[in-house]
Amino acid sequence: MKSFIVLILMATMANSQITTSFGAKINQIGYGEQAKKVLVYKNDVEAPSVEFKDLASGNAVLTVPLSAEATWEFSGETVRKADFSGLKKGLYAAYIAGKRISDNIVVQNNVYEDVFKASLKWFYYQRASTALSPEFAGKWARAAGHPDTNVYFYPESEKPEGWKIKSPKGWYDAGDYGKYIVNSGISVFTILQLYEHFEKEIKKISLNIPESKSKTPDILEEVRWNLDWMLTMQDADGGVYHKLTTARFSGHIMPNMDTAKRYVVMKTTPATMDFAATMAQAARIYKPFDAQFSKTALAAAEKAFEWASKNPGIIYKQPDGMNTGQYHPHGETVKDEHLWAATELYITTKKKIYAKAIDSIPFTSNAPWWGDVNFLAVYRLADSKNGFDKNLTKKAQDTLLTLANMLRDLAENSAYGLPIFKWNWVWGSNSVVANNGIVLLHSYYLTKDKRYLDGAQRALDYLLGANPLDISYVTGYGNRTPMDPHHRPSEADGIFEPVPGMLVGGPHEGGQDIKPGNCEANYVKKEKPALSYLDHNCSYASNEVAINWNAPLAYLAGALHFLNNGAKP
Numbered sequence: 001m002k003s004f005i006v007l008i009l010m011a012t013m014a015n016s017q018i019t020t021s022f023g024a025k026i027n028q029i030g031y032g033e034q035a036k037k038v039l040v041y042k043n044d045v046e047a048p049s050v051e052f053k054d055l056a057s058g059n060a061v062l063t064v065p066l067s068a069e070a071t072w073e074f075s076g077e078t079v080r081k082a083d084f085s086g087l088k089k090g091l092y093a094a095y096i097a098g099k100r101i102s103d104n105i106v107v108q109n110n111v112y113e114d115v116f117k118a119s120l121k122w123f124y125y126q127r128a129s130t131a132l133s134p135e136f137a138g139k140w141a142r143a144a145g146h147p148d149t150n151v152y153f154y155p156e157s158e159k160p161e162g163w164k165i166k167s168p169k170g171w172y173d174a175g176d177y178g179k180y181i182v183n184s185g186i187s188v189f190t191i192l193q194l195y196e197h198f199e200k201e202i203k204k205i206s207l208n209i210p211e212s213k214s215k216t217p218d219i220l221e222e223v224r225w226n227l228d229w230m231l232t233m234q235d236a237d238g239g240v241y242h243k244l245t246t247a248r249f250s251g252h253i254m255p256n257m258d259t260a261k262r263y264v265v266m267k268t269t270p271a272t273m274d275f276a277a278t279m280a281q282a283a284r285i286y287k288p289f290d291a292q293f294s295k296t297a298l299a300a301a302e303k304a305f306e307w308a309s310k311n312p313g314i315i316y317k318q319p320d321g322m323n324t325g326q327y328h329p330h331g332e333t334v335k336d337e338h339l340w341a342a343t344e345l346y347i348t349t350k351k352k353i354y355a356k357a358i359d360s361i362p363f364t365s366n367a368p369w370w371g372d373v374n375f376l377a378v379y380r381l382a383d384s385k386n387g388f389d390k391n392l393t394k395k396a397q398d399t400l401l402t403l404a405n406m407l408r409d410l411a412e413n414s415a416y417g418l419p420i421f422k423w424n425w426v427w428g429s430n431s432v433v434a435n436n437g438i439v440l441l442h443s444y445y446l447t448k449d450k451r452y453l454d455g456a457q458r459a460l461d462y463l464l465g466a467n468p469l470d471i472s473y474v475t476g477y478g479n480r481t482p483m484d485p486h487h488r489p490s491e492a493d494g495i496f497e498p499v500p501g502m503l504v505g506g507p508h509e510g511g512q513d514i515k516p517g518n519c520e521a522n523y524v525k526k527e528k529p530a531l532s533y534l535d536h537n538c539s540y541a542s543n544e545v546a547i548n549w550n551a552p553l554a555y556l557a558g559a560l561h562f563l564n565n566g567a568k569p
């Protein structure tokens with residue numbers, strides 16, 4: 001056993017020096033022992049099969065056939081696939097006709113533990129209003145920024161002279177220093193759902209954060225930092241402010257250097273409903289650890305739902321002179337936020353008023369994202385443990401499996417074997433792939449059909465290296481990783497390596513960042529969205545980081561880690 005661990009360490013170190021690719025597209029972190037393992041290769045040699053050698057002995061241990069050639073429309077590549085799921089625990093490399101074609105391949109059930117923990121720990125690095133000490137942040141320690149104890153209303157003219165609130169803590173949204181309720185909602189939900197699904201296992205996970213010695217699990221302590229901030233964003237009447245930012249995006253400076261006035265902007269229906277859903281979920285989860293907080297969260301949730309029900313159509317509108325993020329709802333509808341809030345409040349309170357709201361709102365059929373949270377409710381309604389009407393549960397299960405079957409079929413039959421739709425190549429496409437993986441995991445939990453689990457594995461494979469650019473999109477985890485993300489602390493801290501564990505937005509051909517003086521290099525490859533990515537801090541449309549991108553990565557990597565090690569959700 002010891003020799004195996006030494007071998008893994010040597011391989012990981014060796015891998016960390018590997019920068020040039022051998023060509024085969026694989027998961028650069030590795031695979032669980034029972035996992036589906038697929039290699040994709042842009043075939044440059046005529047050969048019927050791929051051979052896998054055990055790097056310890058040098059012996060060939062597995063030979064598998066290469067599939068027929070197929071073209072992946074999103075990169076224009078003609079490739080062949082090989083299923084090497086037969087490989088068990090060990091360290092390998094792949095060869096075609098005697099030529100090495102892959103990085104080291106690690107097969108071991110614990111292989112995702114580090115990248116999973118790093119993707120969660122990243123939220124600590126995003127904390128506002130506190131210094132990050134070397135004990136918990138290592139070389140990315142930094143001074144505190146944004147105390148947010150004097151936050152004004154924008155525009156100030158709309159409030160009495162000197163009006164201000166205290167709104168400290170919370171996570172910076174992304175590469176900027178804004179704090180946004182809409183994006184917080186889905187991010188908090190996704191992380192807390194990982195806790196709900198793997199409570200026994202995740203309680204043992206330490207993130208090495210200042211609260212690690214408390215009796216509350218680290219994942220809940222980290223999320224609490226943002227929940228405490230969210231509570232400060234609720235006005236006395238129950239309405240919730242949409243965001244807290246400066247009037248304009250700051251320069252690429254460290255948090256403590258950004259001392260411009262900060263504002264809360266507009267109470268909106270989507271923000272208030274997202275807040276209600278998140279607080280209702282938190283009220284259940286935190287009850288055993290902090291009964292008072294649980295009570296406060298539920299009261300805030302019910303008050304928010306009431307305000308949003310009385311103000312159903314208040315949509316964010318960027319005021320003049322304000323140019324930070326908008327999180328403007330997709331297609332103006334707030335039905336999805338309403339459905340999600342009612343669902344979470346029903347589970348927590350079992351009140352009929354919430355069940356009534358649920359009945360009147362149809363399901364959508366796409367993985368959840370900040371602009372359409374409908375599927376977060378579908379996940380809940382599809383779970384018979386939540387005590388919803390049986391017909392409603394059946395309808396939700398059918399909705400879930402209809403989407404999952406399309407994703408599963410793409411993972412099995414597309415040229416790259418990936419669960420990615422044509423319309424997924426949006427800004428933050430990597431988070432869409434991660435959320436597609438979560439749709440597949442929910443379907444696996446429901447049916448125990450391993451084909452869904454295999455599809456979720458392929459989603460993680462893509463994010464960790466099995467993609468045309470042969471890059472693991474998570475900073476610090478993989479053989480070739482983003483080195484220059486659009487992330488102000490990583491750009492301004494004077495440290496070569498970016499903050500670790502961050503999932504960059506990923507390929508997107510919108511090119512919104514290609515402007516004179518910014519991102520001149522046109523990285524967009526016409527009609528090849530999977531190649532339209534630029535590892536440069538100018539590219540906020542393909543190379544930024546965000547809490548709603550890391551949260552589904554943390555869920556996907558964490559769930560596969562726990563499932564690889566025997567968890568039963």
Ligand code: G3I
Pocket residue numbers: 173174175176178324325326327330371423425426427428510540544545546
């Ligand atoms: O919904 C439409 C879809 O129907 C259409 O097919 C597609 C075509 O690309 O566009 C979709 O809308 C896009 C929307 O994201 C949803 O994907 C918009 O064009 C696109 O502009 C919008 O981008 C958002 C971006 O802010 C600009 O508003 C990203 O989702 C969002 O993640 C990003 O969020 C920013 C915050 O505002 C500020 N903090 C950083 C954060 C990450 O970049």
Ligand code: 9MR
Pocket residue numbers: 174175176249324325518538540544
């Ligand atoms: O840094 C900002 C990033 O968080 C946003 O996603 C992006 C789009 O809203 O805007 C970035 O800020 C840029 C601004 O939009 C234009 N001037 C340069 C700013 C820094 O790149």
